[in-house]
Amino acid sequence: MLKYIARRLAYTVVILILVSMSVYLIFSVLPMDPAALSCGVHCKPYIIEANRHRLGLDIPLWQQYWNFVRGLFVGRTYGEGSAAFSCPAPAFGYSFSRHACVTDLVKEAFPVTLSLAVGALVLWLIMGLTLGVVAARFKHRWPDRLATGFVLVGTSLPTFISGLMMLLFVVIKFNLVSPLDMGRWVSPFDNPVAFFKNFVFAWITLALAYAAIYTRLTRSSVIETSSEDYIRTARAKGLPEKLILRKHTLRAALAPIVTMAGLDFAGLLGGAIITEQVFNLPGLGRLSLRAVLQDYDLPTIVATTLLAATFVVVMNLIVDLLYAFIDPRVRVA
Amino acid sequence: MSVTSKGRRILAGVATSAVLVATISAAATPAASAASKSGGTLIFVTQQQQLDHLDPTRVYTGRDIAFLNTYLFRTLVAYKYSAGNAGYQLTPDLATNTGVPSNHAKTWSWTLRPGITWEDGSPITCADVKYGISRSFAQDVLPDGPTYAIQYFNIPQNADGSSKYPGPYKATKAEQALYDKAVQCKGNTLTVHLNKSVADFNYFGTYPAMSPVKKSKDTGEKYDLRPFSSGPYKISAYKIGDSLTLVRNPKWNAKSDPIRTPYPNSIEVRFGIQPDVIDQIMKTDSIPNAVSFDGLLPQDVPSYFSNPSTAKRGLLVLDPYTRYQAINAASINCLPARKALFFAWNTQAIIDANGGSKYYGVPGDNVIKPNLGPDYAPTTGNIHDPNWKASGNPAYAKQLLDQAKTQCPDVYKKLTVTGYSVDLPNTPSYKAWTPSISAAMKAAGMVVTYNFIPSGQYYSTVMNTSKQGDVTRSGWGADWANASTVLPPLFAKNGGFDLSQNWNDPAYPGFMKLVDQAMGETNRAKQSVLWHKAAQYAMDQYWVLGIMFSKAADAFGSGVGGVQWWGPQGTFLFPKMYLK
């Protein structure tokens, strides 16, 4: 088991290194020259050169990458002479367009994305599990049909449409959130009401889409486990149906759901780009989107991509380890 | 300088000045009789995530210069704080004069006022001004600002045009000596030596790049987050993507500052508000103290100004920008082909799509805008040609294409078979243009494709000659009231903004001859006549198409008083704004 964990851990690290290298490579070989892009209207070749120097792009690629990796562990210093400044470790680089260390930008954006992801997760698990269990319990009767309808609509409604509709025809129309405060980050510990008002519509939007998938998953998982021998035995013993459901079926049916929830959650942590964009939430998704579409801010792009990949890879590792723990057959793999 | 994704406020272009501004306001400007008063919080709302720059050396956007000069930065000289034509005159600010030229305008000097202070109470010295100006040379630390100092100061340059002085941060003693020779302080008199005569150099004194910076407070790259104030307000908080808050600067002394009238107690800029939400706030007046920093979206302009209850909270004026499409003369290197594009273009559809001529603008006959003053004169040909129709003249365009077919078959093939490309910012307003352009071109037998470029990267991309398409949407405002800040930038190879790539056009030498003549002419009236000729010459080459003399549409809440238009920077007259 230890050996397996060690191997998976090493594998995760290798994947992350590969991802960081390829992100660096991909964005560096593209025909988008950040030094020229930020040069503006009165651009002259010497200004581009000065920009390249400022952004640290006037050195070979491998050296840039090495500086990046080193920065993660020991921090980085920028500029020369009396204009020098530094970003402490772990430094993902410096965003010249926002005048801040990328690590700080990420630190600022992460709570927003985390709040979004956690709230949505809780909401969709409650909805999905409840509906799924009800649907399975009343298989082929009207609650099941209703749940099926919900699943279909939920999976067919692109989040950007449901989100926009909610924003335009509910939030703005009825002035539920002051337009100036929309999307403004408020800590739940400072002002829980404002926090809740800011996020609740984004949660509902995201949760609707995911809850549909989870309803379907829960339903089939519960149906499948109900036909297992030990459940039949329990039923034969005359245990009440509710107890069987709670004590046996649900527990067994939960495993695949937890796995999937873990992976979906990891995906959201990387930034729910569309939801954040629609609701103007300053999370990781918008941070990266802005870095790409507005100023081609390379350090921010690399950092957010890498972070998103890290969440996925690490969650994969956790899920795999959990599985190995639960199901000994996996260990041979 | 900045293209916002809004489309109305585009434009390259920096500070602008003009002598005659036709102020066509749909609503009467608020009566001056209502007394201005102090107090309250004035709120500006914008979809931008931040101001392009707060660092005085780096700010180069007309609106931001006007905003920062009003509240935070005192400059050597300033534009008069008044609406209408008086606003274009210079008035002393930190200095006691508007600049004294000598040695054929190759040497300029300013004497500082006594009693001027920083926000910590320490006096502003000549050395502070000298240091502030020197920062412009540190292009590798503080880019984006105006480069006039590098161009004009009497400091040796390298072959590529960069200065031998690298700015104050990493200059050696010898390099610093170069600067100290060009810029000198004697007592409280600052003297600047230029490498040539620049008759209106004192206008550059209105730029924050010519204002003082206290060396001990300079944080280089980070100064953009917290510049040290010399004006009536200071920064109390700035969070990019959220807000900028200015509060009163208690050390500011009204006696040393005869021009500023700080009415509000505090000023707040709120960033990252979605454009339709901003317009919604303005329409419903839900936040009476708010002012839209961005101008209204085109689709909201007509309804806003046709409704009396909202129209009185708006400004609809001729802005300082000329909007046009540059024709890439390097790829469309054939006059009849460029003419064909010009006459096929459907200007009317674009006007209609943006709210009609009453709200958007009228077709123009010159890249110089009429509100620039004597340098504008109506041209002949182009839109005055009897064959020109506002909605396009496909029949005439076809005739011209036939000429092109024999004269330049390659270009003809590009226009009619393989297709030519139009560069547009990637915003809804410009996307709405494409159906009418495509329809007009189809009618004239031409094929068009589009390059949509993210608005934040628009000008940087099209300025790259290898990435520019065949026709490029653009806009330009004069730096000050002289066509020398319009015609050479737009059509001279080294002018800085030559999107027409016309330097290999056979007609180019003839144009440059006129420009050189005009630049050398010191008699202003004669110079104007030469500019008329040069403008006519450029128009006759059809280097641009679809010129629009456009309007700006701004909106504010009912709680804001004293809102007027300020011509020089093409924005609000910030100093006169107060809260009712």
Next chain:
Amino acid sequence: MSADVAVNDAPVQELVSRTPNQLAWERFKRNKAGLIAAVVTLLFIIAAFGAPIITGLWHLDPEKPYVDQLTPYGMPVGGSGISWAHPFGIEPQAGRDVFAMLLYGSRISFTLAIIAGVATIGLGLVIGTTVGYFGGWVDATIGRFSDFLLSFPQTFFIVALSLPLVQRVEATGIAHGNTARIVVLILFFSVFGWPAFARIIRSQVLSLRERDFVMAARSLGASTRRILFRELMPNLWSPTIVYLSLMLPSYLAAEAVFSYLGVGVQPPASTWGIVLSDSINYWQEDPAYLMIPALMLIVIVLALNVLGDAIRDALDPKADR
């Protein structure tokens, strides 16, 4: 993602009197919702590819600005401009007919979704079969590679890379303008899409290759290629069709999302995504312009999803019962 976790293998039905296809068809016919969905889908596809005929019958020109239907301020007459002549109204500002726009736009959307779907399935089928059959280091290498691919944030990558990639494609001269943008989208969709499907196929092949008929073919000395293409692949068509029918709606929706984010196909083309993202600007003045394409998109995605479920139920009656 976790390559070692077994995917539920659906055994192929072995039946006596009727072929599995006949049985599936009979099961499908009994599913009313599935039938309705099939009809709706068919209607949409016919409408899309018959767009020139329909607009011709209606005397509409998809590119013509109906300027007379706009107020002087560029808004449609009467709010949305809906009339008998313009059943879905008029586009604000530019003045095109919305019905014609959506019809022509749906051709692009469908073409894109179908090509991307087929490309995804094709890649997944070939790679999944290969790794499943050969196993060993081939399986390990490709498995690791798809892990690597799946760890990238896809939406963000498409947004970040589409502009420069479109420029690259244009520079090669293969395609220009919207064609280039469509090519890039298809590339992205299939590159990021295949691993999930390959995984399903892999597990199917893993169980199939130990089955009698494959063993028999192998012992008779059939070539690897023959086994792969003649023996294995024909047994994989049921998961393929199910997956394809579920892939299509998600690609249709994805196209709309990328238009909303400002990458992907661009005007004057008028895919549903483009119309939708444009209509947001007029949601107050002209809500019909927003609701109509939104409703269209929801209906077709819903129909395709129902259809996909129905096909799966028909082909694989054990699942989800």
